[in-house]
Amino acid sequence: MEEYVEAAIAAGLREIGFSDHIPMYWLPAEQRDPGIAMRMEELEEYVADVMRLRERYPEIPIRLGIEADYIPGQEEELVRILQPYPWDYVLGSVHFIGEWDFDNPARTARYAEWDISELYAKFFTLEAMAAQSGLFDVLAHVDLIKKFGHRPSHDLSRLYADIAETFARAEVAIELSTAGLRKPVREVYPSPGLLRECCLQGVPLVISSDAHHPSEVAWGFAGAVELARQAGYDRVVRFEGRQRFFEAL
Numbered sequence: 461m462e463e464y465v466e467a468a469i470a471a472g473l474r475e476i477g478f479s480d481h482i483p484m485y486w487l488p489a490e491q492r493d494p495g496i497a498m499r500m501e502e503l504e505e506y507v508a509d510v511m512r513l514r515e516r517y518p519e520i521p522i523r524l525g526i527e528a529d530y531i532p533g534q535e536e537e538l539v540r541i542l543q544p545y546p547w548d549y550v551l552g553s554v555h556f557i558g559e560w561d562f563d564n565p566a567r568t569a570r571y572a573e574w575d576i577s578e579l580y581a582k583f584f585t586l587e588a589m590a591a592q593s594g595l596f597d598v599l600a601h602v603d604l605i606k607k608f609g610h611r612p613s614h615d616l617s618r619l620y621a622d623i624a625e626t627f628a629r630a631e632v633a634i635e636l637s638t639a640g641l642r643k644p645v646r647e648v649y650p651s652p653g654l655l656r657e658c659c660l661q662g663v664p665l666v667i668s669s670d671a672h673h674p675s676e677v678a679w680g681f682a683g684a685v686e687l688a689r690q691a692g693y694d695r696v697v698r699f700e701g702r703q704r705f706f707e708a709l
């Protein structure tokens with residue numbers, strides 16, 4: 461974690477947020493993969509680690525975040541897990557359709573079982589539910605379903621307009637994440653068309669790199685700022701104690 465903070469300082473960032481994956485709270489303990497997310501016993505330690513970093517690096521604000529899966533029907537359990545800690549922000553994400561972790565490179569065979577248009581509709585229904593749950597400050601990688609390059613043949617503008625409107629009504633922010641450029645789809649999350657719709661509807665934006673290694677801190681940010689501007693954004697949002705603060709882009 462020290463290396464991430466040092467990379468942020470070296471990159472000239474004005475703050476850095478940690479958002480490790482929440483324990484896989486919706487699964488029975490024996491099905492939780494410790495290679496994907498921390499164990500429940502580690503959550504307290506993770507928070508303490510971020511607090512210690514704040515003392516060690518007073519020169520850069522360090523935000524306490526977490527990436528939490530949205531699983532329909534598990535909302536109360538999520539609230540219970542999040543409740544004890546002083547989060548600056550909670551990222552919401554959809555990585556599962558039923559029990560299928562569709563973004564797992566080992567599970568791509570299942571795309572063949574789907575009509576891709578129906579799959580997108582199903583995915584965005586879950587994104588809409590995540591937004592409407594009110595549990596999250598920011599929705600992460602809001603078009604993750606494209607990760608391996610699966611795209612419906614029909615035009616997505618109606619779908620994009622509807623989901624952007626849902627985000628706006630739910631008063632949730634989204635991230636522009638450069639992680640997609642490092643994945644088979646080779647495109648930021650979200651796609652330019654969806655980003656433009658979100659801007660039109662007034663959905664606040666966070667720029668992130670979803671770093672899973674210190675070398676990925678602020679990865680591709682210059683290009684991301686350019687894309688945000690092209691989509692119409694002139695400000696971004698940051699979070700402190702789950703309150704929003706807007707900054708000029």
Ligand code: FE
Binds near residue numbers: 527553555601
């Ligand atoms: Fe994620």
